[in-house]
Each structure stands twice: as structure tokens, then as C-alpha cells.
Amino acid sequence: MIKKQAIPILSPQAMAAVDLAAARSGIDSYGLMVRAGHAVAAAALKRFPPALRFVVLAGPGNNGGDAYVAAKALAGSGIETILHHFGRQDALKGDAARAFRDCPVPGRPLEDYAPRAGDVVIDGLFGAGLDRPVPEPVAAVIARVGDCAVPVVAADLPSGVCGRTGRILGAAFEAAHTVTFMTPKPGHLLLPGRALCGTLEVFDIGIPGRLIEAGAENIHENGPALWGDLLPSLDLASYKFRRGHLCVFSGGASATGAARLSAGAALRAGAGLVTIAAPEASLAANAAHLTAVMLRQVDDVAELRAWIDDPRLSAFVLGPGFGVGEKARDFVLALRERRLVLDADGITSFADAPDLLFDAFAEGDAHLILTPHEGEFARLFPDIAVAEQLGKVEKARHAAARAHAVVIYKGADTVIAAPDGRVAINTNAPPFLATAGSGDVLAGIAGAFLAQGMPAFEAAAAAVWVHGEAGRTAGRGLTAEDLLPAISLPV
Template sequence: MHRELETIVVTPEEMAGIDKAAADSGIDSEALMERAGRAVAAAALRRFPGALRFVVLAGPGNNGGDGYVAARVLAEAGCAVSLYQLAPPRGRSDAGKASARFFGSVGSLTAYVPAIGDVVIDALFGAGLSRNLDPAVCDLVVRINGLALPVLAVDLPSGVDGRTGQALGAAFEAVHTVTFMCRKPGHLLMPGRSLCGELEVFDIGIPARIVLAASHHLRVNVPAVWSMSLPKAAASAHKYGHGHLAVFSGGPLATGAARLSATAGLHAGAGLVTVLSPPKAGAANAAHLTAVMLREIDGVPALDGLLADPRYSAFVLGPGFGDLDRARAYVACLRERPLVLDADGITAFRDRPEALFEAFDGGQTRLVLTPHDGEFSRLFPDIASDAALSKIDRARAAAVRSHAVIVLKGADTVIAAPDGRALINDNAPPWLATAGSGDVLSGIIGAHLAQDMPAFEAAAAGVWRHGEAARRAGPGLTAEDLVDFLKGIAEFE
């Protein structure tokens, strides 16, 4: 497989265009279906060698056509195969021709009675499904899931919207999914990702140039996307050459979040990190900081004085900050500087988000917003409430409006830039959902900005490293553990 196809994500509409472009270029579409069906059959034999019976559920479209090919190949291999169709495919279509070459028993989908020992090959609907499943199909899906029968899905588990990852009434809970050429959003966005089981991407022979021409700047977040932007340490490097990150602290009873963020920034490669503390919290911070420096900042005049020093190269504001009025005032001072805004820093602008967006309009993108869904809805209520939008659509729309890189957090974090580029992160383990982990993420991204990485790459690298540190730390981690498992940038090149 072409290396770029390993990271490309295409929507169902784009995949339909790719299929058409392949056919228009002279590629035999029947041959593509044959390869796809054979790949499904091979996965079934490899994954379920002890199956008592393979039950193929076939829809009337090309997904069903892949199922007919798989059924034929499995029968030729000596397996017990039964096929149940939702509706017959059109006779002259590729699926119709594939069905004509299958000589086993074919029953109506409503006649199938799930039985223990069956392995279900779901070839009903592919990634292009965009409407709720019919009630009879929903009922069958629920019965199969309830018996915990192993399901191998063709392209995407039936019932999962390939564009949004959402379940459309009901969806198969597959243990294995075989898709073709590249991933679709539904394979990566929740809950679709959890319904796919183990995902296998098979190259059926469409040239990479056709796939690349149809893709629109959507990728999986992997080091290959941003590694060229990572700073390289020279032999003559000194601490200021690695950037100076400043993290704003909250009051005396809310200092821990800023220290977590600052310590993460130091571990993530910033040459110097300073906690900017209100005077009343100075003693609490001083008692816990060693390599991270401390400076007291009490209001806008003091911040303006600090900003006269150009060596402060990036800022993090929000974790545990608390004072929303002061947050807005500080952001106004920082409008020309690279800034990660999280937590209370985002909430501070919920009543007038346009003030934040206008402050960072124009010039190079220098603002990174890291909201979870609740914080996102405070800044972008209309975008958040639009049920027609996928998580990718929401992040992209917000990035354009805010002139910022959006890190829309979750198990399926999406990173989006104002120019339309977007990444879906897939390396975050479930145990990363722990108190303080977002503070750590802000510090990592801040460290990257301090080292002069572009905002989109800084955010993408930060999200990936955050997930990788959690994977290495293992279940039961705390935010402090997460910081300890952050390693030098060189390991991720």
C-alpha cells in the first residue's frame, strides 16, 4: 500500500468519487469487487478458523456484492455458508453479476434465525449509509448483538454513519472490520471506532494518485504528519533556544493545574518554563516548584512589563485560573503572542466569544483552543447544536470562525486549522480520561509553540504525545504519572 494511504481519511462521498474515477480511468470495477470480497473471505478464514457456519447478510448495493464474492470464495474453500439478502441487487450491476456467480442457498434476511456457532459477515450497508436502519433490520442487529455472535463487517458495521461515526438506530458490534484503500471518519470517530473492532485496511488496487486527488486534507494524527516541524537541537543549543513557556496560575487554592501544565511543558522540551502567579498564590507555588521558575504577576501593568521581554515565547492560560475578568484582560494583552487557551480561559469568553476571535484575527495563526464538548458549546453554541455536522465539521467550522487551531478533545480528539486541514487522533487509551490530563496537554502544546512550531503542528504533536505517554504509563495513571512518561522530542521523530 502507498504510504500516504495509511494516514488519509476520506468521507463516503469522496470514496464514491474515487470509485467512479477508478472506473472512468479504465479500471475493471468487477475486478475491484472480486478483490474486496476475497479480502473479506481471507479475513474470515484467518480470524474464525473454527466457525461452524458463515452467515453472509447481503444488501442490494456494492457492499452486498462484496458479500456475494466472499460467500462464493468461502464455499469454494469448503466452509458451510448461508446467505441472506435484504433485497436482490440489480442484475446488470457489479453486485448483480457477483450474486449470479454464487450458487449456494439464498434466503430472505427476515428468514435468518441467529444461532450459536454462526459467524456473521455483515455486508448489508457500507460507509455510505446516512439514514436510520429499517425497524426489521434494527431488530435483527439487536438480536445478533444480544447473542454476542462474532461479526465481521464489510467496510463499516451496518448502522454506523461513515461520515459522523454515529449509530443510525442500531449498529452491529463487530469484532473485525475490513475496509478498502483508506479509512473513513466512521472508523475513527466515536462510537463508530468502538463498533468496528479490529480494523483492517486492504488495498484493492485503486491507484494512490486517484485516492490522493479526492482527499481533502483529512488525516489520522501520526508523527509523519508533523515530525518535519519538530525543532532540532544543535550542538550549540542553549536553554533560550528551546523557548520560554509561561503558564498562568490560579489563586492560592487552585495552583495545581498550572504546575501540572508547566511541568509537562518542561518535559515536552521547552528550555525554560515559568509559572506566572498572583501574589497570594506565590508561597503555594514556590513550595512545589524546582526546575520550573516562578514570577508574581498582579494585573495587566505587570503583564505588560513582562511582555517587554521577547524571550517569553508562548503562554498557557486557563488551567485552574478562576478569575474570568482577569483572564479576558490578560488575553487582550497576549493577542500578538502564541497562546494556548484552555478551561477557564475558554469559559471567560462564553458571553462574548467574538471578542476573542477578533483579537486573534489576521496574521499567522497563533491561538490554540483546547475545549472539551461542554467548553466548545459555550464558544460555538450554534455549531455545537447542529446535529447534521460531524465532529470534524464542527472543529473545522470553529477553526475558521475563531482564527485558531481547535483541539476538540475526547477519545477521538479532532485537531483543525483555519485553512481546512484536520486530523483525527486515535492513540489515546481510555485510561487517559483522568483529572488533570487536559492541563498536561495544554503544557505540551505550549512547549511546542514556545519552540516556534506552527500552531497546527504544535497541537497535533501535543495530542499524539499526550496519548503515547498515557499508553506507556498504563491503566490507573494519574496526571502526575502522565508527566513522568513524557520523553524527549527526539524519541518521536
């Protein structure tokens, strides 16, 4: 079987550099624009055959050039096509100017457009390269189109969405369908941009793969193509210790459920053995609910150090229900040379001294996975969290480099980043995963993959994707307990 290759995600700046490299290599840049415009026109005709009128909105740059090509193709199909432009058409340059000259559809100012029933809008105003709020006349048209529920087909990216961060720049179209070219951009996958793209089509306009690879920024959409070949495999020689022994730390007697969720998820994700390490006060509460998961008393850091000398202990999960404070910090520092998933209370325990954590894991290959949600991320990386110029990808990257750890920056658009700059953007998580205990399950899956020998980045990325698939399987109304039987690994 041929392995499916992960498609790189290029920022608008990187894509612009690829476009320039293509032109310098002798590729006809206008030919690329024509193919892009034709792809947009074809998508509009295919998806909206009942349209009474196509309304093409052309901007002042190359995205506008795509729009002029699309307008010519749509008019040639025999359906009424009108064109509205933003900015002076005589100010267009290069390929966009040529596309304007080749377009037989007369243009009217953007401000004159009044939506009506039966319209389908072709949005070719700005595309992915916009980095400032949309001008007021554009915002007004976006509002009118939205108020009238006119369908929108976006060329490259709905205008008003930042292609680098997915943020809305003042106002943005909500597209029914988006056609982008060669590769997705971060704004297609990060929220809220992802929610405004409708269905996403990535069209190959003919730029050679070698140029895309040369411009790649180590960003990919998360999925088995990234890590599937590193998933642990079972064979006739497999036995429980070969499949890894994971330790999950439990909190006190009134806070034991989170650790059991993590432990149960780890077993489902393939760990050969899972032990809950608990203080004496919570042994009885844990024992009453455990079957396949083992239980060991660990009250203090001295007992922990004595136990972790056992080389068969492969990885650890600390944080779910553990409690915030000095004990958590001491346990984590004792595990500085071991493979560790640090979650929830474990993260918060270092809010006042994040460098203590980062320094402890600074040596060797990255063997720490951090799983912060927005609030926990801000506690560990307060300056990065408030840096408005950074998008989620950049924030996760900076955090991973600082911590020398793999960071799972959680959310509906979870981003996984490694200290070496690799990034995966996750898109398969359903909204009903946002429920109590869901993060404990994710930590357990990540711990299971670490325990089975996967490198930290791949273990984290695989865990996030498997967690998302479990949510899809369990369905709307799920509880964290429902996720456990829904956990399965890609074949």
C-alpha cells in the same frame, strides 16, 4: 530513512467519487469489487478457522456486491456458507447485480436468519455509505446476532454506523473485525463507531494512489507521520533560550496546582525554560513546589504588558486554574499577537463574548490553540455544537475557521482542526486519561511545542498524540502527576 506517509481518511462521499474516477480512468470496477470481496472472505477464514458456518448478509447496493463475492469465495473453500439478502435481488444494479449472478450460493430473506452456535456473520448490508436509520428488519437481525454473541466480520464498516460521523443510526453490528478498502473513513476512527469496528484492516484493492490523493479531504489519523519532521531537534548548538521560553499563568493561592502541572509537562516536552506567572497572593504556594520552573509576579494586565515586551518569551498557556472573568479576558487580549494555548477557565471567560476572542486573533497566521472539551466547545460555539447534521470533524472545522485558531476538540476521539481545513483524528488515547488535571498536562505539552517554534496545527496534533502515549505508558489508575515522567517524544 524513508519517512512514513500519513494515510488520508476519506469520507464515504469522497470515496464514492474516487471509485467513479477509477472507473472513468478505465479500471475494471468489477475487478475492484472482486478483490474487495475476496479480502473479506480471506479475513473471515484467517480469523475464524473454527467456524462451523459462515452466514453472509448481503445488502441492496455495492456493499452487497462485495458480500456476494465473499459468499462465493467462502463456499469454494469447502465450509458451509449460507446467504441472506435484504431487498429484492432482481433490483440490484451494475457490479452488484453481476456479483449476484456470479454467486452460486442461494439466497434467503434476511428476516429468516436465526443465529446458532458456530456461526460467523459476514456483514455486507450497508457499509460506510448509510446516512439514515437502519430499517426495522435489519435492526431485528442486529439484535439477534448481538444476543447470541455471534462474531461479525464487517465489509467496509459495521452496518448501522455512519461512515461520516461514527454515529449509530438506530442500531449497528458490533464487529470483531472490519475490512475496509484503500483508506479508513471517519466512522472508523470517531466514536462510537470506532468501538464497534473491532480490529480494522485497510486493504488495497488496486485504486492508484494518485486518485486517492486527488480525492483527499485533508483529514488524517493523528500520528508522527503528520508532524514528526517538525518536532524540535537537539544538536550541540542548542541552549535553553533556543528551545523556547514558555509562560504559564497561575490562579490564586487556592488554585495553583493546575498551572504547575502544565509547567512541568512543558519542561518534559522540551521547552528550554518555563516560568509560572502568578499573582502576589499565590507566589508562596507556587514557590513551595517549584524547582526547575521559574516564578514571576504578575498581578495585572499592566505588569503583563511590561513583561511580554521581552522577545525571549516564546509562547503562553492561560486557563488552567486561572479563574473565570474579566482578568482572564484582559490577559488574553493583551496576548493577541503572541502564541497562546487557551484552556479551561480561559475559554470559559469568553463564553458571553466569543467574538471578542475571535476578532483579537483574526490577523496573521493562526497562533492561538483552543482546547475545549464538549461543554467548553458549546460555550464558545453554541450553534455549531447543536448542529445535528454535523459530525465532530465538521464541527471542529467550522469552529477553527470561525475562531482563526487551531481547535483541539477534546474527548476519547479528540479531533484537531486548523483554520485552513486540515484535520487530524486522534486514536491513541486510553480511557484512563479522563482524570482531573489531564487537560492541564495536554495544555503544557502544546505550549512547549509552540514555544519551540512548531506551527500551531502541528504543535497541537503532536501534543495530543504525545499526551495519549504518556497515558498508555502511565497505565490504568494514573493520576495527572503520573503523566509527567511518562512524557516522551518519538525518535
